[in-house]
Amino acid sequence: MPKKPPELTYGVDDDPPFTTNLLLGLQHVFIISISLIFPVVVVRSIGGTPQQAEFMVSMSMLAAGIGTMLQALNRKGMGSGYLCPSVCGPSYLSASLMAANVGGLHVLFGMTSLAGLFEVLLSRVMHRLRVLFPPEVTGLVVAMVGITVIPVALPNLVGRDATDTITELPEIVVALVTLGTMVGISVWSKGKMRLYSVLVGMTFGYLASIALRILNISHLELFTESPLVAFPDLDYFGWSFDLALLMPFLIAVTCSTLKTVGDITTCQKINDVDWKRTDMKNVSKGILADGMSDVVGGLVGGLGQSTSSSNVGLSIGTGATSRKTAFAIGGLLVFLAFLPKLAMVFVIMPKPVMGATLIYAVSFMIIAGFQIIMSRMLDARRTFLVGIPLIMGLSVDALPELYENVPSLLQPIFSSSLSLAAVLVVLLNLIFRIGIAKRQRLVLKPGVDDADSIFNFMEKQGAAWGARKEVIYRAISALHELYEAVTGSNLAEGEIEVEVSFDEFNLDVEARYKGVPLDLPSTRPSEADLLRDDSSAIRLSGFMIKRYANSVKLDQKDGMCRIRLHFDH
Amino acid sequence: MKLDDKSSGDVKIVLPEGRLDASSSDELKVKIDGLISEGCRKIVVNFEGVEYISSSGHRVMLASLKQLRKTGGDLKLASLKPYVRETFEIAGFTQLFEIYDGEDEAVAEFGK
Numbered sequence: 001m002p003k004k005p006p007e008l009t010y011g012v013d014d015d016p017p018f019t020t021n022l023l024l025g026l027q028h029v030f031i032i033s034i035s036l037i038f039p040v041v042v043v044r045s046i047g048g049t050p051q052q053a054e055f056m057v058s059m060s061m062l063a064a065g066i067g068t069m070l071q072a073l074n075r076k077g078m079g080s081g082y083l084c085p086s087v088c089g090p091s092y093l094s095a096s097l098m099a100a101n102v103g104g105l106h107v108l109f110g111m112t113s114l115a116g117l118f119e120v121l122l123s124r125v126m127h128r129l130r131v132l133f134p135p136e137v138t139g140l141v142v143a144m145v146g147i148t149v150i151p152v153a154l155p156n157l158v159g160r161d162a163t164d165t166i167t168e169l170p171e172i173v174v175a176l177v178t179l180g181t182m183v184g185i186s187v188w189s190k191g192k193m194r195l196y197s198v199l200v201g202m203t204f205g206y207l208a209s210i211a212l213r214i215l216n217i218s219h220l221e222l223f224t225e226s227p228l229v230a231f232p233d234l235d236y237f238g239w240s241f242d243l244a245l246l247m248p249f250l251i252a253v254t255c256s257t258l259k260t261v262g263d264i265t266t267c268q269k270i271n272d273v274d275w276k277r278t279d280m281k282n283v284s285k286g287i288l289a290d291g292m293s294d295v296v297g298g299l300v301g302g303l304g305q306s307t308s309s310s311n312v313g314l315s316i317g318t319g320a321t322s323r324k325t326a327f328a329i330g331g332l333l334v335f336l337a338f339l340p341k342l343a344m345v346f347v348i349m350p351k352p353v354m355g356a357t358l359i360y361a362v363s364f365m366i367i368a369g370f371q372i373i374m375s376r377m378l379d380a381r382r383t384f385l386v387g388i389p390l391i392m393g394l395s396v397d398a399l400p401e402l403y404e405n406v407p408s409l410l411q412p413i414f415s416s417s418l419s420l421a422a423v424l425v426v427l428l429n430l431i432f433r434i435g436i437a438k439r440q441r442l443v444l445k446p447g448v449d450d451a452d453s454i455f456n457f458m459e460k461q462g463a464a465w466g467a468r469k470e471v472i473y474r475a476i477s478a479l480h481e482l483y484e485a486v487t488g489s490n491l492a493e494g495e496i497e498v499e500v501s502f503d504e505f506n507l508d509v510e511a512r513y514k515g516v517p518l519d520l521p522s523t524r525p526s527e528a529d530l531l532r533d534d535s536s537a538i539r540l541s542g543f544m545i546k547r548y549a550n551s552v553k554l555d556q557k558d559g560m561c562r563i564r565l566h567f568d569h
Numbered sequence: 570m571k572l573d574d575k576s577s578g579d580v581k582i583v584l585p586e587g588r589l590d591a592s593s594s595d596e597l598k599v600k601i602d603g604l605i606s607e608g609c610r611k612i613v614v615n616f617e618g619v620e621y622i623s624s625s626g627h628r629v630m631l632a633s634l635k636q637l638r639k640t641g642g643d644l645k646l647a648s649l650k651p652y653v654r655e656t657f658e659i660a661g662f663t664q665l666f667e668i669y670d671g672e673d674e675a676v677a678e679f680g681k
Binding site: 450451455470473476477480481484488524527530531537540541543544547548 | 588590591592621623624625627628631632635652656659660661665
């Protein structure tokens with residue numbers, strides 16, 4: 001049973017009051033609305049009409065709403081049960097542009113549904129792929145899902161986009177007001193104010209934008225001209241398929257799936273103070289929901305959906321991760337899909353407000369990723385495993401010209417820092433598994449070896465296995481106590497052979513020596529005994545060994561003593 | 570293991586550094602015994618530099634504590650790293666010792 005961390009005001013199982021929940025949901029909708037730029041980009045790329053763009057934005061909202069609720073469901077194998085909202089997935093942008101330009105929007109809708117079905121199938125085998133996702137891999141993916149948002153966040157923060165390359169002072173002011181308010185409330189406010197840090201920051205940002213004329217009469221006209229209620233034009237619906245586009249969509253959905261692994265891992269971690277590793281069964285349910293939201297996205301005429309790292313970051317920042325909020329978000333999005341006038345409030349969001357909000361949210365995501373990576377011991381092998389994909393991923397944003405001539409089939413991999421880093425880290429993880437023995441042997445010679453021998457051996461092995469530091473140090477302590485007790489009282493006639501084996505869930509240490517068995521009492525010697533009697537020192541060691549290990553077994557055969565220590569990992 | 574000491578008023582502060590195991594804890598015992606024989610009755614052991622302590626180290630701390638309390642003095646521990654503190658808990662010694670987050674706090678406690 002996950003233990004709720006104290007920094008959360010509302011944990012995943014908590015039930016916030018109705019109004020609070022609605023306001024929390026509204027904050028998330030603001031962030032989700034940022035991704036609605038992707039369907040607009042796709043429609044514009046084929047010279048589509050504003051009505052087509054409006055239709056696709058509305059249907060993407062509908063798909064995101066349904067996807068967010070499916071993700072929170074956690075019923076009959078569907079959904080991870082976490083607040084992990086769906087958005088128009090950036091991983092799909094490249095493949096979607098290709099599909100729309102090759103065969104129009106109907107091909108895009110058909111291929112999006114097909115990609116979703118592939119993800120549904122992938123979810124059925126995901127729990128068996130635990131070996132592909134050790135904490136270094138999921139941690140890097142989590143960090144990269146944050147890093148990949150930077151090229152979108154920064155230009156927006158300073159009021160720039162493809163058509164506007166000049167930063168004006170009012171835009172800087174709005175950015176500072178918005179980000180400063182959000183950060184200030186998160187850091188210095190008391191009580192429940194932190195829950196609404198983004199909503200308050202955005203409100204201040206909108207007001208500053210109106211005062212400084214970033215939002216002006218033309219934006220107001222867009223708002224007033226939009227109909228209050230509108231239903232989709234049935235003429236826009238339609239599905240067709242082009243098998244030549246299958247590979248880019250499969251690559252896109254694979255990248256999106258890796259991102260979902262990272263997002264759900266973060267959700268697991270932030271909701272459990274005792275989190276140790278990714279729960280892949282839970283991830284499988286989340287990927288099923290993610291796949292279904294793609295299928296829905298394609299069916300209703302929206303863009304491919306993916307879990308949103310920015311929204312997960314927001315829930316960390318505000319300390320509110322209740323799954324009930326996911327249903328509020330879902331309800332709001334479905335509602336807004338048919339109310340263009342209200343949806344326009346989000347569509348006209350000033351760029352600096354957008355940028356500030358993204359920076360606030362992804363800060364948490366990037367740090368969460370590095371925390372996951374550092375929860376394990378790292379040796380040279382694991383340093384390269386994290387470092388190389390990190391560098392290559394960052395190069396996509398820093399040196400995009402390097403990848404200009406990549407074949408179009410592989411474009412989705414090289415289209416974002418996340419995709420490239422995620423694919424590389426998974427591949428390198430498989431390669432670096434070569435040559436790691438899961439069982440290692442150490443011979444301790446009384447009078448020759450000391451604590452260094454044990455520390456060096458165990459630390460090296462712990463790092464090679466990517467074990468948790470605290471478990472390795474418990475094993476070191478137990479083995480060292482054993483060595484001191486056995487050698488200090490001359491229980492061993494010769495060498496002590498130690499064999500250590502590891503898998504993700506178990507660390508086992510077996511020590512064998514010829515001689516007298518060690519006393520392993522269940523109660524600690526009294527203080528008086530410890531001060532009076534030297535033999536009680538050995539009993540204290542035996543007692544400590546029993547406390548360090550999760551289980552201890554001792555047997556003796558033909559003069560050989562065998563002590564088996566087990567540590568849960 | 571490195572071993573240092575300093576004074577703060579009439580309180581002596583002992584600063585071990587490294588691993589406190591069977592081989593190094595004797596050295597610590599000699600140091601504390603020496604301070605006691607010089608007449609010092611208020612000792613703080615600052616564990617900031619200690620990465621690991623074995624049961625031999627725990628025993629030395631226990632012996633020093635008892636020796637000081639017998640003569641009207643006391644020994645306090647400060648700045649234990651989380652894992653070192655956990656070993657004191659595992660050994661069931663946290664009830665015996667007064668443990669403080671920082672050296673200044675431990676020294677100030679002698680003044681009360």
